[in-house]
Amino acid sequence: MISESLVHLGEKKSGIRELFEYGLRQAAVVGKENVYDYSLGNPSVPAPEEVASIIRELLEGDSLALHGYTPAGGAKEAQQAVADDLTQRSGDTIRPENIFFTCGAAPALVAVLRALAVEDAEFVAIAPYFPEYQVFVSYNGGKFVEVPPDTKNFQVDIAAVERALTPHTQAVLVNSPNNPSGVIYSRETLTALGALLERKSAEYGHPIYIIADEPYRELVYDNAEVPYIPGIYRDTVICYSYSKSLSMPGERIGYVCIPDSVTDSAKLHAAVAGASRAFGHVCAPSMMQRVIARATGLRPDLEAYDKNRHTLYNALTEMGYECVKPEGAFYMMVKAPGGDAHAFSERAKKENLLLVPADSFGCPGFFRISTCVDPAMIQRSLPAFRRVLQD
Amino acid sequence: MISESLVHLGEKKSGIRELFEYGLRQAAVVGKENVYDYSLGNPSVPAPEEVASIIRELLEGDSLALHGYTPAGGAKEAQQAVADDLTQRSGDTIRPENIFFTCGAAPALVAVLRALAVEDAEFVAIAPYFPEYQVFVSYNGGKFVEVPPDTKNFQVDIAAVERALTPHTQAVLVNSPNNPSGVIYSRETLTALGALLERKSAEYGHPIYIIADEPYRELVYDNAEVPYIPGIYRDTVICYSYSKSLSMPGERIGYVCIPDSVTDSAKLHAAVAGASRAFGHVCAPSMMQRVIARATGLRPDLEAYDKNRHTLYNALTEMGYECVKPEGAFYMMVKAPGGDAHAFSERAKKENLLLVPADSFGCPGFFRISTCVDPAMIQRSLPAFRRVLQD
Numbered sequence: 149m150i151s152e153s154l155v156h157l158g159e160k161k162s163g164i165r166e167l168f169e170y171g172l173r174q175a176a177v178v179g180k181e182n183v184y185d186y187s188l189g190n191p192s193v194p195a196p197e198e199v200a201s202i203i204r205e206l207l208e209g210d211s212l213a214l215h216g217y218t219p220a221g222g223a224k225e226a227q228q229a230v231a232d233d234l235t236q237r238s239g240d241t242i243r244p245e246n247i248f249f250t251c252g253a254a255p256a257l258v259a260v261l262r263a264l265a266v267e268d269a270e271f272v273a274i275a276p277y278f279p280e281y282q283v284f285v286s287y288n289g290g291k292f293v294e295v296p297p298d299t300k301n302f303q304v305d306i307a308a309v310e311r312a313l314t315p316h317t318q319a320v321l322v323n324s325p326n327n328p329s330g331v332i333y334s335r336e337t338l339t340a341l342g343a344l345l346e347r348k349s350a351e352y353g354h355p356i357y358i359i360a361d362e363p364y365r366e367l368v369y370d371n372a373e374v375p376y377i378p379g380i381y382r383d384t385v386i387c388y389s390y391s392k393s394l395s396m397p398g399e400r401i402g403y404v405c406i407p408d409s410v411t412d413s414a415k416l417h418a419a420v421a422g423a424s425r426a427f428g429h430v431c432a433p434s435m436m437q438r439v440i441a442r443a444t445g446l447r448p449d450l451e452a453y454d455k456n457r458h459t460l461y462n463a464l465t466e467m468g469y470e471c472v473k474p475e476g477a478f479y480m481m482v483k484a485p486g487g488d489a490h491a492f493s494e495r496a497k498k499e500n501l502l503l504v505p506a507d508s509f510g511c512p513g514f515f516r517i518s519t520c521v522d523p524a525m526i527q528r529s530l531p532a533f534r535r536v537l538q539d
Numbered sequence: 540m541i542s543e544s545l546v547h548l549g550e551k552k553s554g555i556r557e558l559f560e561y562g563l564r565q566a567a568v569v570g571k572e573n574v575y576d577y578s579l580g581n582p583s584v585p586a587p588e589e590v591a592s593i594i595r596e597l598l599e600g601d602s603l604a605l606h607g608y609t610p611a612g613g614a615k616e617a618q619q620a621v622a623d624d625l626t627q628r629s630g631d632t633i634r635p636e637n638i639f640f641t642c643g644a645a646p647a648l649v650a651v652l653r654a655l656a657v658e659d660a661e662f663v664a665i666a667p668y669f670p671e672y673q674v675f676v677s678y679n680g681g682k683f684v685e686v687p688p689d690t691k692n693f694q695v696d697i698a699a700v701e702r703a704l705t706p707h708t709q710a711v712l713v714n715s716p717n718n719p720s721g722v723i724y725s726r727e728t729l730t731a732l733g734a735l736l737e738r739k740s741a742e743y744g745h746p747i748y749i750i751a752d753e754p755y756r757e758l759v760y761d762n763a764e765v766p767y768i769p770g771i772y773r774d775t776v777i778c779y780s781y782s783k784s785l786s787m788p789g790e791r792i793g794y795v796c797i798p799d800s801v802t803d804s805a806k807l808h809a810a811v812a813g814a815s816r817a818f819g820h821v822c823a824p825s826m827m828q829r830v831i832a833r834a835t836g837l838r839p840d841l842e843a844y845d846k847n848r849h850t851l852y853n854a855l856t857e858m859g860y861e862c863v864k865p866e867g868a869f870y871m872m873v874k875a876p877g878g879d880a881h882a883f884s885e886r887a888k889k890e891n892l893l894l895v896p897a898d899s900f901g902c903p904g905f906f907r908i909s910t911c912v913d914p915a916m917i918q919r920s921l922p923a924f925r926r927v928l929q930d
Contacts, residue, residue, distance in 0.1 A: 149655070150657070150803060151657055151810050154817065158810055158816065192603070204595065258819035396607075400822070418546045428648065428650075430645050433789065433824045437789075
């Protein structure tokens with residue numbers, strides 16, 4: 149007697165992972181250099197060198213303190229460093245107690261979702277969205293509600309969000325810079341969204357929270373602005389991860405930030421702690437917390453990502469592909485010629501060109517390209533992009 | 540609209556933590572050296588020196604590989620190392636694929652519990668038990684069923700286990716070496732338990748699993764035997780953590796091992812992966828996985844724990860306290876003079892002697908002592924133990 153739905157979830161691979169594994173098999177047949185894999189969103193730039201130096205320094209200190217339990221919400225020094233950094237950058241006042249460290253953004257999101265998953269709770273995601281949101285919501289007591297994409301520029305169709313809201317809506321998931329589009333929601337977009345949510349919260353008599361999933365916050369190009377959402381809409385909870393910004397996705401270090409301005413912030417903080425405790429959270433990895441305490445000022449070297457972004461955008465649009473130029477993250481959404489992204493992705497596979505159809509991101513008719521790849525692979529892949537377009 | 544039960548869980552501190560925090564406050568008043576804190580089970584022996592050397596070596600290698608995502612179940616080399624180690628020590632055949640790395644034993648337990656939490660599922664814990672079991676079971680869809688302790692020797696009252704079993708029993712939680720008693724379940728005890736579960740599994744027509752929670756497996760004294768439970772009862776799943784054995788509780792690294800012999804092992808493995816995915820597990824901390832890949836042979840320095848065990852057992856029994864001598868872990872259960880452990884603990888607090896009443900471990904009338912403390916504190920505390928006995 150084993151939970152069938154969890155067996156199913158454990159056996160079901162994401163389309164991205166399937167394509168990636170197909171690529172590995174294909175590499176064994178045709179050679180690694182002849183497979184053009186744009187499937188995974190895995191940082192291709194190493195962690196800043198300072199990370200290794202900080203770890204070496206920490207290893208000189210007391211082992212029991214370094215590897216010991218921290219409080220569930222985090223080591224005081226790590227909470228303090230994050231609070232100071234957020235305060236300085238946002239102009240808001242964030243206290244150490246507003247920060248709850250987690251094993252990455254995924255459990256941060258799950259803790260917030262579960263904290264808000266009262267009876268009949270609905271959670272709204274704006275397409276295109278990270279496919280795992282659907283898993284996180286539906287396996288933690290919520291109903292997943294999808295807002296169709298605004299495919300013109302991948303901002304937010306505010307009227308479509310309004311149609312998705314009901315008295316059961318507990319939160320809207322906002323992911324900007326966005327995976328998979330690379331688009332940053334503009335201040336205008338977020339202001340309109342905030343105004344809508346304020347109006348509907350008042351109408352329903354309870355807050356509709358924004359859950360701001362921001363692992364790509366530091367990955368922006370051309371000095372684009374990433375607006376601080378709690379400054380625009382008070383009922384905003386931030387979920388963050390250092391996976392992308394410090395190129396350490398395997399280390400599982402991130403946090404939930406619940407500013408004091410959030411309605412019932414203390415209760416929500418307690419519920420996030422309770423939800424985390426319920427799924428076995430004890431603390432975030434202790435040494436990495438100490439790294440973060442000294443590394444909040446570090447930024448990744450974005451030059452390689454930026455170059456790839458230009459190369460791919462310029463080459464593809466020149467060939468006749470249609471795409472919105474990303475301003476952040478390391479993804480790009482491209483319109484599937486012919487309109488059927490699955491069929492196009494299958495044709496591309498024959499050229500050993502691995503493109504993820506964006507259907508699972510709630511955005512049919514498009515495919516996603518990860519631009520965190522080897523620049524030489526981009527050059528080798530361009531003829532394949534051209535051929536599959538002419539098929 | 541926030542989940543009230545999770546708010547409650549997040550706000551509610553364990554009795555252990557409350558006592559510990561009381562100790563910190565009291566230390567500020569009477570001086571740290573005059574507070575005798577036996578509350579927390581925090582390793583007091585540093586990680587083996589090799590851990591720091593391994594990390595330094597790893598930092599010389601490729602940063603992207605070191606800090607990058609691993610597969611959800613773990614890096615192949617880490618799975619292989621654990622499988623080899625278990626195979627060699629148990630005589631069983633454990634494959635790398637039987638190992639699923641987790642962020643410590645707590646999420647390992649939760650994943651297994653959730654995988655088995657079908658409708659009306661019941662999970663049996665044998666007192667004295669780790670209090671958090673109750674949280675893990677009841678907040679993940681199961682009913683918590685308690686078997687009263689065998690207070691003579693803290694082995695298992697098999698007849699009491701039989702009375703606790705029903706057709707809804709999905710698993711029995713077995714924690715040996717035991718927190719809080721320090722007792723190791725003997726081969727005889729486990730054989731009797733296995734025979735009972737085999738008989739009842741046949742009667743009910745479905746397996747009753749043993750979930751073996753074994754973070755203290757390597758902390759044993761006088762060469763005591765810790766029987767390999769899957770060798771005695773085939774439907775045994777192991778949950779392990781390196782928190783205590785390598786003195787790195789903050790690093791959150793452990794695993795689930797589901798041997799091939801377990802009924803529906805592949806399905807159960809998938810459900811554990813699915814459950815983990817549902818609560819936001821992506822992978823266990825990647826650098827620590829690489830440490831484990833090279834550290835399965837390391838053992839903690841047990842001499843200090845062993846000395847404390849002798850000192851406390853000898854001193855307390857000489858004073859007239861009654862306790863069962865622990866063979867493993869770093870805990871000891873002591874009978875509360877007068878029979879009311881809460882009242883006794885309150886009296887002890889007046890002497891700044893912090894003893895955890897074992898009621899929350901399902902074992903009223905006893906208190907728990909953590910023996911992972913400074914030996915000098917033990918010496919300073921003995922007069923207080925004597926005074927509170929004479930009160």
